[in-house]
Amino acid sequence: MIGSTLVPARIRLGLALAVTLLLVPVLPPMPVFEAFSIQSYLVIAQQILIGAAMGFMVQILLQVFVVGGQLISTQMGLGFASVSDPVNGVSVVVLSQFLLQLVMLLFLGMDGHLVMIDALARSFELIPVGMEGLGSRVFADVARSGGWMFASALLMALPPITALLVINFSFGIITKAAPQLNIFAIGFPFTMLMGLLIAWASLSGFLGQYQRIATEALEQISLIFLGGG
Incomplete structure (x- = not known):
């Protein structure tokens, strides 16, 4: 939500600066480096890489x-109905955009940002800051989290x-029993209508699914970056 292109870059930079000012007093003492040395640039690149990896794991949670x-x-049959996603800058289906907005509201409402x-x-x-780095194992675990995204x-x-598969199977039996019936004229709108009803009915258990998936994602972040702490 904050990283959306709808949010001006100045506001995003201001929020990043505000978080930095809040974290500086509670951080451990930082090592001293020469301002324009190669070591300082390597440390900056390392910290950017660590932050990008942690942000990628949170993005994996939303993309599920x-x-x-x-x-x-x-x-x-609603795959053709797509809208522009302001977060990623690509077109996604309407149902995906609805679930994404719902998940972002739940994420903020349950203090996920904190x-x-x-x-x-x-x-x-x-x-x-200044240690050797995360190692190849950590980045391999981050890459394998893509498989967890598709499985979840x-x-x-x-x-x-x-x-919906049962509904389509039933239409197949109807077509076999009555070949003269135009199943394409009847089956497509009926499947879409039933799909909307099923999606609406499944919202009753959406909170439990979000809690389960969010817990798994946070556990993976804890194991990969924080050593299980």
Whole structure:
């Protein structure tokens, strides 16, 4: 939500500066480097890489629901209805955009941003500035988190997909029994309508799915970057 292109760059830079001012008093003592030495540039690049990796893990959490919405929309025949996503600057299906907005509101409403700021502050204690680095294992774990994203999205979308599969299977039986029936003229709008009803009914358990997926994502961030702390 904060990284959206709808938010001006000055506001994003101001928020980053505000977070920096809040974290500086609670951080451990920093080592001293020469301003224009090669070592200082390497340390800056290392810290940017660590922050980008942590931000990527949070983005993985949000993209789980985008991928899940795309899977459901494709099954219900709503994959052609796409809108522009201001966060990523690409076009996504309407259901994915709705789930993404809902997840971002839940993330802020359940103080997920405060948890991430706390994790960022603790990372300076567990990964001190100037140490050798995270190592290849950490970045391999970050890359493997993409597989977890697709697995979690499929698990989230499995109940609606199964229900829509039963509906399509029923239309196949109807077509076999009455070949003269124009199944394309009837099946497509009916499948879309039932898909919308199934998506609406599945919102009752959306909070539990979000809590489970968010807990798994935060556990992975803790294991990868904070050593399980």
